[in-house]
């Protein structure tokens with residue numbers, strides 16, 4: 001079954017590693033991601049104030065477009081997933097708001113579309129068993145801590161993605177890819193999110209906690225499905241290291257980059273160049289990419 | 295002394311309740327929200343104390359606090375609150391109230407100088423949404 005795919009703004013611009021590697025992987029798995037024809041920015045924030053529906057309009061437009069192409073909409077970026085899923089929940093439960101939005105858009109939200117994350121898509125439409133069968137490269141030497149962050153899990157009743165306190169889908173995905181998945185205590189805690197534009201100190205504090213404890217548990221790198229988490233975890237390390245030389249820098253991978261490595265897809269230089277902490281020396285040391293290929 | 299809701303629930307508190315869709319009096323001050331908040335290190339007043347200030351109608355104290363600006367909308371508090379109070383929604387309502395009164399916290403030059411080439415689009419857009427009016 002093919003469903004439309006929503007990449008979102010960041011994935012078509014600064015997070016090509018996330019987007020391009022997802023598409024390449026999905027092709028190999030026989031579940032190609034077909035981009036939704038008309039999509040709009042998710043607005044990057046779910047607006048919780050009750051008296052302003054403006055910020056919900058673009059997501060509603062996307063949901064209406066998606067409903068024309070399938071029963072589900074596949075989303076990869078955690079923020080887009082969070083916003084689209086929360087807006088679709090409001091539209092489903094609040095008739096009054098639905099009416100106001102309809103009067104403005106002159107297009108009706110009638111058919112609900114199920115917003116699913118890429119991880120759910122691979123698990124339910126491909127199967128983690130089949131993912132495992134397609135693995136071409138042994139990456140068992142990589143000890144990776146999955147980082148869920150906030151927007152896949154909370155509010156848990158509305159998103160219903162996984163257990164909000166002990167999620168496991170990311171671990172199952174990494175297990176299928178064949179790498180060692182390392183549990184860490186702050187995997188569902190915040191990276192500092194949009195505070196990156198306001199308080200780098202606040203972000204550094206969050207990132208330090210997440211990465212230090214992942215490291216203490218044996219992780220050599222972490223992985224995310226969110227460009228903003230990825231950026232914060234990656235970017236803040238320089239300043240953390242400046243302040244504390246005992247801090248160990250570690251690469252931050254998109255989940256789809258690890259999938260690409262395991263499936264034997266050649267990861268282009270531009271994708272590695274997007275990183276702040278360059279993962280290539282680490283991958284070379286592990287024998288995953290050849291030094292000559294760098 | 296008798297404390298009446300009508301006396302302490304002023305227009306400001308009503309507005310915050312309306313914007314957030316929350317009842318601030320549902321909070322019984324257990325402090326769970328503050329205990330699980332990853333940003334308390336940056337805040338000048340703990341999240342549950344902000345709730346208490348609102349319950350007592352203390353507009354100036356609540357609005358002068360830096361706490362709402364340091365809230366990352368991570369929703370840890372909201373999922374952990376035993377009384378079902380969406381604390382993150384209240385923080386958002388406080389920010390919204392301040393923004394509608396012209397308060398601006400986005401310092402674009404600082405971002406431009408440091409991280410312009412790398413910051414993802416969603417970081418900038420959500421930054422504008424949260425910090426600029």
Ligand code: SF4
Pocket residue numbers: 320321322323324325326327328342345374375376377378379381
């Ligand atoms: S967790 Fe809920 S009840 Fe407890 S102090 Fe915070 S808002 Fe109040």
Ligand code: SF4
Pocket residue numbers: 327330331332333334341364365366367368369370371372381382385
């Ligand atoms: S949503 Fe805000 S107040 Fe609540 S735990 Fe997260 S940062 Fe703290």
